[in-house]
Amino acid sequence: MSARLYDVALIGGGLVGLATAYALLEPPRRCSLVVLEAEPHLAAHQSGRNSGVIHSGLYYRPGSLKARTCVEGRQALYRFLEEQQIPYERCGKLVIATSARELPILADLQRRGHLNGLQGLRWLRAEEIPEYEPYARGLAALWVPETGITDFALxxxxxxxxxGQRGGEVRTRARAFRIHRLGREIIVETTAGDVRCRVLVGCAGLQADRVARLCGLHPDLRIVPFRGDYYELIPERRFLVKNLIYPVPDPELPFLGVHFTRRLDGRVEAGPNAALALKREGYTRWSLSVRDLGEMIAFSGFWRLIARYGRTGLREMARSFSRRAFARALERLVPEIRAQDLRPAPSGVRAQAVDLSGRLVDDFRILEAERMVHVLNAPSPAATASLRIGQIIAARALAHLEGG
Ligand SMILES: Cc1cc2nc3c(=O)[nH]c(=O)nc-3n(C[C@H](O)[C@H](O)[C@H](O)COP(=O)(O)OP(=O)(O)OC[C@H]3O[C@@H](n4cnc5c(N)ncnc54)[C@H](O)[C@@H]3O)c2cc1C
Known part of the structure; x- marks a missing residue:
């Protein structure tokens, strides 16, 4: 067992865990902490396998944690990228309505954007769309200038x-597998040895509910993994997309629909869809974990999820297995796109919490217990919002620390 007693141990070396540790070490505070990461390198899961989009805050219910932290986190992130000289572009994006049914939803998004404090939103008529994206078509679009792109792994x-510079420790290959209390200490048993701490913070992404259960908690939700498959445009067809082109999302779902994203290196990605995955860290269409699947089907919320969203789920699965079906969704935004313009790109898996009634938990969710804080739901836009979420979690962890 390590002789050192840390003030705080954080489980998870993704953006949320690291941003929390960074906020905990904000000078002049002196707090000893260690971040425990299971994998050999950081950003192995969601934080390193995402679209790289700095979201504006357009979509989220005004007043929700997502809305507040996305807008504030985006501003903090742009400052951080500038200070740290990490490449980014504030390139803006288009959200395009391609059917009459989508027009009122797009208008509602514009209202939400205003309520969330977004600047410079512009409603475009059909004939104005090509001024922004020469090959995109639709009935109307929303121009969102505050959206940007970066590389979240950086x-x-x-x-x-x-x-590290502020005196904190980050340990990789340190998977927490048992956690118990010993008097006023919490002992975290990891694959790199035991760690003693006063306060524990769980930011374990795809394993968030399991880490909470390791701590003896019984959250009323489960993480259900949704794989996002990507394609990229072959280099000769990249000219079809200048920046970011999104469809109008289904207001019932927290996913944004397959879209085009230009990356900083000039590649243009198409995706991600949202297919139910049979393994939490399963990055191929055929990945399967008996444990993950068994736990999923033993969870009553899972069957209610299937009953609620089964039809949408089948459509998303079809897109996983058929490039043509994928291309059809993209064609609505850029009619010249053909299946042969797409080649496969690496997938990501979202950690999406599902509650007992089978609903996809929409907002970020944080659970607190005695000297513990657990982040149970931090899907997109948590990369954008991470610096702000980190401050909120850090404040809660410090309150536990100061409360003894
Ligand atoms: C396909 C996809 C596209 C996305 N696109 C965007 C986007 O464009 N913009 C945006 O803002 N957001 C986006 N997101 C969301 C964003 O990437 C995530 O919300 C964010 O990265 C979550 O960070 P995290 O730290 O909670 O999780 P993770 O990055 O998953 O980190 C959790 C870490 O915990 C570790 N861990 C788990 N269990 C243990 C254990 N027992 N012991 C020790 N360590 C453990 C894991 O190894 C992992 O490294 C996207 C997500 C996906 C999947």
């Missing part, structure tokens, strides 16, 4: 470096 690395 943000993760910068945070880890700054944590």
């Amino acid at each position: 943000v993760t690395q910068a945070l880890a470096r700054l944590i």
